[in-house]
Amino acid sequence: MTLKIGVIGTGAIGREHIKRITNNLSGGKIVAVTDVNQESAKSAVEQFSLDAAIYPDDKALVADANVDAVLVTSWGPAHEQSVLAAIEAGKYVFCEKPLATTAEGCMRIVEAEMKHGKRLVQVGFMRRYDSGYVQLKEAIDSNYIGEPLMIRCVHRNPEVGDNYTTDMEINDTLVHEIDVLHWLINDDYKFVQVAFPKKTKRAAAHLQDPQLITLETNSGIIITAEVFVNCKYGYDIQCEVIGEEGVAYLPEFSGIATRKEAKFGTSILMDWKQRFIAAYDKELQDFMDSIKNTGEPNGPTSWDGYIAAVTADACVKSQQTGEKELVVLADKPDFYKN
Amino acid sequence: MTLKIGVIGTGAIGREHIKRITNNLSGGKIVAVTDVNQESAKSAVEQFSLDAAIYPDDKALVADANVDAVLVTSWGPAHEQSVLAAIEAGKYVFCEKPLATTAEGCMRIVEAEMKHGKRLVQVGFMRRYDSGYVQLKEAIDSNYIGEPLMIRCVHRNPEVGDNYTTDMEINDTLVHEIDVLHWLINDDYKFVQVAFPKKTKRAAAHLQDPQLITLETNSGIIITAEVFVNCKYGYDIQCEVIGEEGVAYLPEFSGIATRKEAKFGTSILMDWKQRFIAAYDKELQDFMDSIKNTGEPNGPTSWDGYIAAVTADACVKSQQTGEKELVVLADKPDFYKN
Amino acid sequence: MTLKIGVIGTGAIGREHIKRITNNLSGGKIVAVTDVNQESAKSAVEQFSLDAAIYPDDKALVADANVDAVLVTSWGPAHEQSVLAAIEAGKYVFCEKPLATTAEGCMRIVEAEMKHGKRLVQVGFMRRYDSGYVQLKEAIDSNYIGEPLMIRCVHRNPEVGDNYTTDMEINDTLVHEIDVLHWLINDDYKFVQVAFPKKTKRAAAHLQDPQLITLETNSGIIITAEVFVNCKYGYDIQCEVIGEEGVAYLPEFSGIATRKEAKFGTSILMDWKQRFIAAYDKELQDFMDSIKNTGEPNGPTSWDGYIAAVTADACVKSQQTGEKELVVLADKPDFYKN
Amino acid sequence: MTLKIGVIGTGAIGREHIKRITNNLSGGKIVAVTDVNQESAKSAVEQFSLDAAIYPDDKALVADANVDAVLVTSWGPAHEQSVLAAIEAGKYVFCEKPLATTAEGCMRIVEAEMKHGKRLVQVGFMRRYDSGYVQLKEAIDSNYIGEPLMIRCVHRNPEVGDNYTTDMEINDTLVHEIDVLHWLINDDYKFVQVAFPKKTKRAAAHLQDPQLITLETNSGIIITAEVFVNCKYGYDIQCEVIGEEGVAYLPEFSGIATRKEAKFGTSILMDWKQRFIAAYDKELQDFMDSIKNTGEPNGPTSWDGYIAAVTADACVKSQQTGEKELVVLADKPDFYKN
Ligand SMILES: [Mg+2]
Ligand SMILES: [Mg+2]
Ligand SMILES: [Mg+2]
Ligand SMILES: [Mg+2]
Missing domain, CATH: 3.40.50.720 (NAD(P)-binding Rossmann-like Domain)
Structure with a gap:
């Protein structure tokens, strides 16, 4: 068929x-x-x-x-x-x-x-189909690292075009973390807050980059997510879950390692397309x-x-107010529980 | 079509x-x-x-x-x-x-x-289709590590059944290295020699395990390959090419990393089927x-x-004689050059 | 003499x-x-x-x-x-x-x-005498990673005694980060804020653990520091500086690596005394x-x-108010410049 | 006193x-x-x-x-x-x-x-006083990796002067491995053999570099040691012990890690003096x-x-004959047993 x-x-x-x-x-x-x-x-x-x-x-x-x-x-x-x-x-x-x-x-x-x-x-x-996130979810669900208490994410891109705006760090970039993280820990967001660290000279005048986003869930897990779209060095997705018994990390991209010119290194992708292919x-x-x-x-x-839309809206609001913003979700219908 | x-x-x-x-x-x-x-x-x-x-x-x-x-x-x-x-x-x-x-x-x-x-x-x-070997070949072909001088391979398996015999370490196991390595360096084998290190207590009485195989190519590259099919800890394929400008390694399998019980570790596969899936x-x-x-x-x-058959035969002969054995290949027909 | x-x-x-x-x-x-x-x-x-x-x-x-x-x-x-x-x-x-x-x-x-x-x-x-921090400072001072924009620190301990209190996460534990970080980036703190993530079941009833502390410097660098003194798995000090050109990490403790029981791992210290010996x-x-x-x-x-005393006081105040607190330092006398 | x-x-x-x-x-x-x-x-x-x-x-x-x-x-x-x-x-x-x-x-x-x-x-x-080798010996002595079966060593140097000769790869360079390895496994050498892989273009005309040395102990452990004194990329000492239960590695030198220019890397020393300081x-x-x-x-x-002198002599002889050479040691006097 x-x-x-x-x-x-x-x-x-x-x-x-x-x-x-x-x-x-x-x-x-x-x-x-x-x-x-x-x-x-x-x-x-x-x-x-x-x-x-x-x-x-x-x-x-x-x-x-x-x-x-x-x-x-x-x-x-x-x-x-x-x-x-x-x-x-x-x-x-x-x-x-x-x-x-x-x-x-x-x-x-x-x-x-x-x-x-x-x-x-x-x-x-x-991302829910990426073998790294799947392994991470298994580590959590099997209780291998105990109850998750904190998560730390990084979403870095070498550079962006001039038409990329401050709210796109949320709507286009962070939105992937927003989706995959609540699935990972089976919890919903309650508060979000966005902070603006010192700006990179590589960002366009109109663009606030990098950004640090804090998301707090109903059960009290605090997620710190860095979005940095002009980081220059590579496309780099990191996720670290800190639990009561240990810590688990999303795997690094599996590139060859080399010893050359006084460095022992593994390659980092420059092109995001290969990361989740x-x-x-x-x-x-x-x-x-x-x-x-x-x-x-x-x-x-x-x-x-x-969920992604409501959470992203709250983040964009926090970009403007600088305050902690509430994520106001409707009650989840039974239709979507499984 | x-x-x-x-x-x-x-x-x-x-x-x-x-x-x-x-x-x-x-x-x-x-x-x-x-x-x-x-x-x-x-x-x-x-x-x-x-x-x-x-x-x-x-x-x-x-x-x-x-x-x-x-x-x-x-x-x-x-x-x-x-x-x-x-x-x-x-x-x-x-x-x-x-x-x-x-x-x-x-x-x-x-x-x-x-x-x-x-x-x-x-x-x-x-293996020629594995993204790790493909990246390794690119590193060699692009001259990133210079002229290859030595290679070091490891082919480890947690355990084998009782019907697995000493010659199978060559014919069933090393044969993958035999094929992928001459492709990797675009060279042919000239001599091979097999040595038997101290035997693991986990091998059956009739089985010599581990084995160390040395392969020398026409251009003088020396390859040291370890086959160890009762290594217990995991299925582990390693390949390291030592060149004039640097060293390149086959990537490790991309598992999640964890910090737990006084160890910072990444997972190693136990099941070979997942490695080259x-x-x-x-x-x-x-x-x-x-x-x-x-x-x-x-x-x-x-x-x-x-090539695989002739080289494996020479290795099996060396298992018996303990000596360095010649790999006698017919001349390569133009039909197979490209 | x-x-x-x-x-x-x-x-x-x-x-x-x-x-x-x-x-x-x-x-x-x-x-x-x-x-x-x-x-x-x-x-x-x-x-x-x-x-x-x-x-x-x-x-x-x-x-x-x-x-x-x-x-x-x-x-x-x-x-x-x-x-x-x-x-x-x-x-x-x-x-x-x-x-x-x-x-x-x-x-x-x-x-x-x-x-x-x-x-x-x-x-x-x-810590200023630890070879890892010294190398990190050299990487920053030589502009190898460009202007620092963010720092992320981790200070984890396997467990603490019952007499260890919530404010000690600042005064006894974070105080080392407070000192070494302003030295590392040659900048002073302006704001601090402490958040309490979901509490580990291993902490005593009176103890809030872990804690997430945010420190913002005069130049706008945002530091996120995790203190987690009942993390169970080991004594673990991490520091990552995110700059305009790249990222630099404090070295991991140099323990032997092993492949065993389906893990490729390096040892993490359990005893803090060895870390900075x-x-x-x-x-x-x-x-x-x-x-x-x-x-x-x-x-x-x-x-x-x-500086350590004033900054720690502001952090302890934030533990109580939950708010962002100002770090009010006297002007630095010439006597203490360089 | x-x-x-x-x-x-x-x-x-x-x-x-x-x-x-x-x-x-x-x-x-x-x-x-x-x-x-x-x-x-x-x-x-x-x-x-x-x-x-x-x-x-x-x-x-x-x-x-x-x-x-x-x-x-x-x-x-x-x-x-x-x-x-x-x-x-x-x-x-x-x-x-x-x-x-x-x-x-x-x-x-x-x-x-x-x-x-x-x-x-x-x-x-x-080297017996290096904390890495000490940890490696503890891993062996505590039976953490089981009975050692094979060892693999690497001794690489960026470059050597013109007065450095082929026998010095044994007498000046490998001699450190000769000493530390028999101490590590508490065993004596029985046979040695030296092979000459393809020569690097960076070596002087009179110098054979790299070299691959095989040492076999009384109990049958086979050690493969690479000496490569014009490897260009750094000073790099590696040692890996393959045992019945697992594998243990000498720690890498503890340098800072960086993410920069599409590489996640740690620094390798260029100057040997720092390695064992x-x-x-x-x-x-x-x-x-x-x-x-x-x-x-x-x-x-x-x-x-x-022991170092007798073993090095046998290696130098094998450099000349190309054959496996016996290491003929006098019986160990009780005076030196402890
Ligand atoms: Mg999509
Ligand atoms: Mg097949
Ligand atoms: Mg002190
Ligand atoms: Mg000395």
């Missing part, structure tokens, strides 16, 4: 996923595409020799009876409408982050999905496999998309 | 590859199977819901016009006959190691393939992709299978 | 220093001792076969014309009086932390020393050498003792 | 030890010096403001009744005569390596010392302390010097 997939948005990320499904993964097939730029849609079909219908817009694509599932890889502000259309039509959805650009938009999706009565949506938070494959493969095996996707849910 | 594959041998490794091609990789399809045990062939078809013909033997399978390529995953002594039959029929072959159980058998395959006039065969030496995927994907894109497989050739 | 030293306080730390000066270091000699417990003073003389006068109190010891320098290793509340007496008599002083138990007491010592007109006092903050030797040797060579001690000054 | 020491040889190493004893260590005092170059002897006295007699030669120095112990730091060929003279006079001797330049010379010292009836001599093999202090302090406390030195004995 092959999952027939329609793609909404044939830009860079859309094509990455088309390539993945067509050439590297098993069980899926691209049968329809659309893009606000119709030329882009056509060229994607040609590039991968797809046997796929080209639609003028998301609504038309979703209406195609041949489409089982929809991949939403358009720009962020368009996500909500496409996801809602797909749910309306009872189609599965894999939606790249953000699920919607506002917490309210995310809640509308949550409500539509609950009304439909079955989980249809998976959000593209790929296996996780991108796994999240989509799991999306297709879970639907085949259980009738529902098994990854990050609409509710996780909502 | 899908590569239609017939599988000869539906035991454990055969099924791993069937599963891989069916569920994880792209571009291939199992269309035929056979096994000396017909029940096994049938059960494999059922297990993976294959739409595949079941044949009484390798000759019948190879004769199926629907079969583009053959996967040889029977027991070692049967490989040569199946590979020769496939070449005879002009079919592509992916053959698990050994290509044949004797150097002469490998040479018969080499000659049959040259007579056919195009490369058809890939041998299942998967991504490489198994990549070797088969590359086999299928290369045939599609260039009309020939691109991995380890019949000639590489022949 | 031998520096003739009188010791005030012959408890455990006093005897460690007596042993050091007598058996391991060069250029010093214990010529006088005193202790509130006269039996302790006598037994110290016997234990190390000292040729030393035994005095009834600090004033009498300081008055001995044969005494060039005084070692203050009594209990904390007695330090101020002994240091003032020594300055009054124009004797050099090596005083274990705290210099005085209050900021006002430290200021009285500062003023007495300035009145005397020459630096006489060194405070026993030994070389630094204790170096601080005292430098005290004696500097006096011999330049007429003044060269280590942490009375002013550094004052 | 102060040990009064006479120094024979006031070149670079002699002065290092004079400085050490005078400024850094406790319990010793330089009371006499001599050198074939009398000006050197005089300038050493001045440099360190010694209160020491200057003698015309070793015999005169040894005859000084004020001298308790002799430090032999002249050039190698002169060692034997000075050591014999000191033993004759019943004086303690700390002799830098080599004890004598021939095995016969070492045996003459052994016999003289046995005739004297008490151990007087310590040879300057400082603490061990040099400890060996001399132990020499003085042991004499004071037990009446005999406790470090490497004359017999250890003899």
Whole structure:
């Protein structure tokens, strides 16, 4: 049984996923595409020799009876409408982050999905599929390090373009930590606070970089997260969980080690694309496999998309106030408990 | 275009590859199977819901016009006959190691393939597809560590069964180093010598374990390889290339690190299957992709299978004589130069 | 020329220093001792076969014309009086932390020393003499990692006794970070804030453990320091400086590495005494050498003792208020610049 | 009680030890010096403001009744005569390596010392005092890694001068491994063999570099030692003991770690003098302390010097023959067992 997939948005990320499904993964097939730029849609079909219908817009694509599932890889502000259309039509959805650009938009999706009565949506938070995070979660869940008390995260990037703004350190960068950490410790955020350390000379005038974000959970775990997108030296993701019995670390990227010029060193990635490349494959493969095996996707849910939106909003507010801000989440519906 | 594959041998490794091609990789399809045990062939078809013909033997399978390529995953002594039959029929072959159980058998395959006039065969030496070895080769080829002068390898296994014999440390275990190292340094072996250090109490009475193997190449590089299959603590593959400008190491397996009970440690695998799991995927994907894109497989050739057989024979001879033994290779045909 | 030293306080730390000066270091000699417990003073003389006068109190010891320098290793509340007496008599002083138990007491010592007109006092903050911190300071001072923007410290202890209280996480434990960090970055603290993460079940009922302390410097560097004195797994001191060009780490303790039981690990100390053992030797040797060579001690000054007291007070206040607290330092006198 | 020491040889190493004893260590005092170059002897006295007699030669120095112990730091060929003279006079001797330049010379010292009836001599093999080797020995002796089966050593130097010859890779460089390894495993060497890998272009025309030395012990442990004195990248001493239960490694030098320019690295020393600087202090302090406390030195004995000479001779012979050579040791006298 092959999952027939329609793609909404044939830009860079859309094509990455088309390539993945067509050439590297098993069980899926691209049968329809659309893009606000119709030329882009056509060229994607040609590039991968797809046997796929080209639609003028998301609504038309979703209406195609041949489409089982929809991949939403358009720009962020368009996500909500496409996801809602797909749910309306009872189609599965894999939606790249953000699920919607506002917490309210995310809640509308949550409500539509609950009304439909079955989980249809998976959000593209790929870190949950990274073997390092999976091992870290196992170390926590097996109680190997005891009860988690503190977490320390680092999210560093060599540099960013000029259009990268202060709030994007939260919405585009920290959002990956926001999602993966609450999954890791199975807890929800209660307070957040953002501090601005001394600024690097490499950041644009309008950009506050680095930033230090503190997140406190309901059970009292304190998370310290550093976002530093002009760190120059590499793309570097770190996560350290300090528990009652010990400490566990996300693995370093597995590069060759060398002894040369008075240094014993291992390579650090410069390009973020390589860091989670296996996780991108796994999240989509799991999306297709879970639907085949259980009738529902098994990854990050609409509710996780909502949590990310509310938490990121609180962080952005704290960037402005400098104060500790409350994370006000609605009660979690039973529908999303498992 | 899908590569239609017939599988000869539906035991454990055969099924791993069937599963891989069916569920994880792209571009291939199992269309035929056979096994000396017909029940096994049938059960494999059922297990993976294959739409595949079941044949009484390798000759019948190879004769199926629907079969583009053959996967040889029977027991070692049967490989040569199946590979020769496939070449005879002009079919592509992916053959698990050994290509044949004797150097002469490998040479018969080499000659049959040259007579056919195009490369058809890939041998299942998967390490060349491991990202660590690939990075190591890049470090060498880019001259980052200068001219290689020495190599030091370690191949350790927690334990082996009672039927594992002294010569298997060469034929089953060291053979992976034999293949990957001459590829890594693009050089051929000239002498080998095996020494027996103090024996571990964990080895069976009949088994010499550990063993230290020295391989010297035409250009004078000396390789020291330790094989230790009852090392108890883990499955551990190491490779260190010492060059004129520096030293490069195969990456350690990327496990989580922990601080616990007065140790800062990273996990070592106990199960060898996990170590090269991504490489198994990549070797088969590359086999299928290369045939599609260039009309020939691109991995380890019949000639590489022949080199492995001759070198392993010299090592086994040295196990018996205790002396340095010559590795007598035929001249490399132009057919296998590239 | 031998520096003739009188010791005030012959408890455990006093005897460690007596042993050091007598058996391991060069250029010093214990010529006088005193202790509130006269039996302790006598037994110290016997234990190390000292040729030393035994005095009834600090004033009498300081008055001995044969005494060039005084070692203050009594209990904390007695330090101020002994240091003032020594300055009054124009004797050099090596005083274990705290210099005085209050900021006002430290200021009285500062003023007495300035009145005397020459630096006489060194405070026993030994970390500045640890080769790891020295290397870290070189990396910063040579601009190898660029301008420091953030620092992250960890101070973990396996366990503490029942008499260890919440404020001691600052006054006894964090105080070492307080001293060494402002020296490392050559900057002063402006704000501090203490947060209480989820408490470990291993801490006594009255003890808040772990604690997360944030210190912000005049130039905007933000330091995050974790104090966790019941971490169970080991004594572990970490320090990471994040700069504009890169990141530098305090070395891990240099223990043997092992591969055993599926772990590749290095040993972590359980006993804090071993961690800075070389630094204790170096601080005292430098005290004696500097006096011999330049007429003044060269280590942490009375002013550094004052900074530690003021900063620790602000941290303890923040433990109580939960708020960010200002560190109000007097202007640094020229006397203490470089 | 102060040990009064006479120094024979006031070149670079002699002065290092004079400085050490005078400024850094406790319990010793330089009371006499001599050198074939009398000006050197005089300038050493001045440099360190010694209160020491200057003698015309070793015999005169040894005859000084004020001298308790002799430090032999002249050039190698002169060692034997000075050591014999000191033993004759019943004086303690700390002799830098080599004890004598021939095995016969070492045996003459052994016999003289046995005739004297008490151990007087310590040879300057400082690695036994390195905290890394001490930890490694503890790991072995406590059976933490089980019975040792193999050892792998590396001795690398960035570069050597033109006067460094092929045999010096054994006599000056490997000799440190020869001494420390038989102490580490409490076993004696039986066979040695030297192989010459591909030569680095950085070695002088007359110099074979690197070299691979195999040493086999009486119990069957096989040691593989690499000597590479033009490795360019750093001074690097490695030692790995492979046992029945696990593997233990000599610690890496404890330098700061950095993340910079796409590398996570720790520094490697370029200058060999820093590597064992603490061990040099400890060996001399132990020499003085042991004499004071037990009446005999406790470090490497004359017999250890003899073992080093015989083993190095066999290695040099193998450099010439290319064959495995027997290490022919006399039976160990009870005098040297403990
Ligand atoms: Mg994603
Ligand atoms: Mg294979
Ligand atoms: Mg101190
Ligand atoms: Mg020495």
